[in-house]
Amino acid sequence: MTTTVQEIDGKLVAKLNGELDTAAAHDTELALQPLMESGGKDIIFDCSELEYIASSGLRILLSIRKNATEQGSRVVLKGVNDVVLDVLNLTGFISIFEIE
Amino acid sequence: MYKTDEVFADMRRIRLQQLGLILLGLLILFFMIERFARNEIKLRKASEEKARIDTELAVAGKIQQEMLPKTFPDGVFGTVEPALEVGGDLFDFLKRDGKLFFCIGDVSGKGIPSAMLMSVIHSLFRMVSMKEESPARILGALNEQICRGNDSNMFVTFFAGCLDLYTGSLHYANAGHDKPFLLSDSVELLPSKANLPLGVFPGTVFEEQSCRLLPGDGLFLYTDGLTEAKDPDRRQFGRQRVQDALQACLSDAGMTPEHTVRSLSAAAHLFAGEAPQSDDLTMLLVRFAPGDLVRDRITLTSDTKDVSRLSGFVKDYLAKLEVDRKTAGGLRLALEEAVVNVMSYAYPPGEAGEVAVYADSDRKEVRFTVVDSGFPFDPTAVLSADTTLEAQERPIGGLGILLTRRMMDSVSYARKHGKNVLTLTKSIL
Numbered sequence: 001m002t003t004t005v006q007e008i009d010g011k012l013v014a015k016l017n018g019e020l021d022t023a024a025a026h027d028t029e030l031a032l033q034p035l036m037e038s039g040g041k042d043i044i045f046d047c048s049e050l051e052y053i054a055s056s057g058l059r060i061l062l063s064i065r066k067n068a069t070e071q072g073s074r075v076v077l078k079g080v081n082d083v084v085l086d087v088l089n090l091t092g093f094i095s096i097f098e099i100e
Numbered sequence: 101m102y103k104t105d106e107v108f109a110d111m112r113r114i115r116l117q118q119l120g121l122i123l124l125g126l127l128i129l130f131f132m133i134e135r136f137a138r139n140e141i142k143l144r145k146a147s148e149e150k151a152r153i154d155t156e157l158a159v160a161g162k163i164q165q166e167m168l169p170k171t172f173p174d175g176v177f178g179t180v181e182p183a184l185e186v187g188g189d190l191f192d193f194l195k196r197d198g199k200l201f202f203c204i205g206d207v208s209g210k211g212i213p214s215a216m217l218m219s220v221i222h223s224l225f226r227m228v229s230m231k232e233e234s235p236a237r238i239l240g241a242l243n244e245q246i247c248r249g250n251d252s253n254m255f256v257t258f259f260a261g262c263l264d265l266y267t268g269s270l271h272y273a274n275a276g277h278d279k280p281f282l283l284s285d286s287v288e289l290l291p292s293k294a295n296l297p298l299g300v301f302p303g304t305v306f307e308e309q310s311c312r313l314l315p316g317d318g319l320f321l322y323t324d325g326l327t328e329a330k331d332p333d334r335r336q337f338g339r340q341r342v343q344d345a346l347q348a349c350l351s352d353a354g355m356t357p358e359h360t361v362r363s364l365s366a367a368a369h370l371f372a373g374e375a376p377q378s379d380d381l382t383m384l385l386v387r388f389a390p391g392d393l394v395r396d397r398i399t400l401t402s403d404t405k406d407v408s409r410l411s412g413f414v415k416d417y418l419a420k421l422e423v424d425r426k427t428a429g430g431l432r433l434a435l436e437e438a439v440v441n442v443m444s445y446a447y448p449p450g451e452a453g454e455v456a457v458y459a460d461s462d463r464k465e466v467r468f469t470v471v472d473s474g475f476p477f478d479p480t481a482v483l484s485a486d487t488t489l490e491a492q493e494r495p496i497g498g499l500g501i502l503l504t505r506r507m508m509d510s511v512s513y514a515r516k517h518g519k520n521v522l523t524l525t526k527s528i529l
Contacts, residue, residue: 019411021407021408021411021436022407022436022440023404023405023406023407023408024408052429052432054433054436054437054440054503055437055440055499055500056440058499059499082426083426083430086430087433087503090502090503090506090507091487091499091502091503092486092487092488093487095488
């Protein structure tokens with residue numbers, strides 16, 4: 001699992017690459033730390049290379065989502081594959097993120 | 101010479117007598133006709149009543165038969181042939197967690213009273229074995245229910261078993277029933293302690309026994325209607341003839357459970373000849389017939405870093421089964437959540453423990469068994485997260501067990517030998 005965060009056109013783009021299972025959750029959370037200071041900038045998760053996500057990964061997304069709302073940022077998930085989409089559906093997360 | 105007057109007087113007297121006699125005869129005739137008609141009405145009423153009862157009995161018998169299994173998975177077959185319209189015999193089985201729970205029973209007596217109790221026991225067995233895994237405890241639960249309000253002192257001989265369809269491990273308990281035959285290389289009686297029948301004493305503790313069946317081994321269960329089938333000279337079919345007939349079936353490699361049961365039934369009927377069937381005849385054959393089994397296991401530490409080893413294990417295992425990518429993703433997630441739950445909560449903080457994961461499949465279904473020796477904890481009793489809440493209200497947590505539940509067909513928990521045993525199954529057809 002590799003995670004990169006870049007600012008592109010005034011938006012924070014986080015690229016999630018690989019399998020976000022419980023073993024990878026801790027490092028991913030650290031790598032995504034800059035998103036907690038979004039300061040109103042929109043957050044885009046590029047999930048096109050995200051093959052798998054477990055509940056520990058969802059928790060990270062949820063805490064970023066909660067924090068972003070307080071700072072007035074939107075959170076968008078892009079390029080979600082069917083396996084991950086299934087998980088978002090089953091957990092009801094589909095309704096609390098913008099999916100593109 | 102008679103006087104004319106006297107002659108006439110005599111004739112009148114005789115005529116009157118005749119008339120009286122005729123009247124009396126008519127009266128008697130009328131009385132007879134009336135009685136006959138009344139009897140006829142009574143008789144007709146009685147035969148109408150009998151016809152009604154017969155119809156109801158036939159319906160009751162049909163309902164009773166319909167409650168028993170009609171379709172059988174590979175390796176299982178059973179029949180009940182009641183001696184009267186309704187019977188006191190039963191057999192049943194149900195599959196869950198990759199295990200086959202089965203039973204056979206014989207309620208004391210015959211006809212309607214035993215049929216009523218049989219129906220009660222049948223539904224009790226279904227309910228109890230959905231939750232309880234130990235045959236001895238299943239018998240215990242049934243016994244308590246039957247003893248309650250059993251003023252007519254009915255009792256039931258009963259045998260319950262649980263066969264692991266992946267390992268062949270067989271657990272069983274016997275409540276005073278005829279010992280089943282174990283069909284292996286030869287036909288032997290299954291060693292089983294008799295225990296008391298159900299319904300005799302509340303609080304009876306039933307002894308559980310176990311053994312391991314090898315692929316192809318079977319268990320033949322029957323009620324005494326088979327061994328005590330009588331020929332016209334009132335000789336009994338007997339256990340030896342049953343054993344011989346089973347031995348003959350065993351020698352024929354092509355015999356399915358259905359063939360075996362049917363041939364035993366035919367043998368008993370042939371023996372009985374013209375003699376009427378005196379008791380219900382019930383047979384059940386359960387065979388351990390694993391298909392092409394794919395099995396593996398891994399032992400992890402309770403450190404969540406070990407999840408990456410689990411991920412590798414699951415991926416390799418599901419690749420062997422050629423499970424499609426999406427199903428594999430779901431299975432991996434379900435198992436990861438279940439295992440992480442154990443890693444996080446089963447052992448006191450800072451104390452290392454182990455989590456064992458067993459994977460079994462017959463290429464139709466996958467079963468994962470997660471075993472740990474931590475605190476007794478039933479994750480299936482935990483409420484799942486509410487998936488309808490807004491983002492700000494969503495608690496961080498409670499998602500794991502929800503995902504496990506939703507991804508699998510069944511999730512069940514048992515505490516066994518001081519260990520937590522969580523069983524997850526999913527069809528992969």
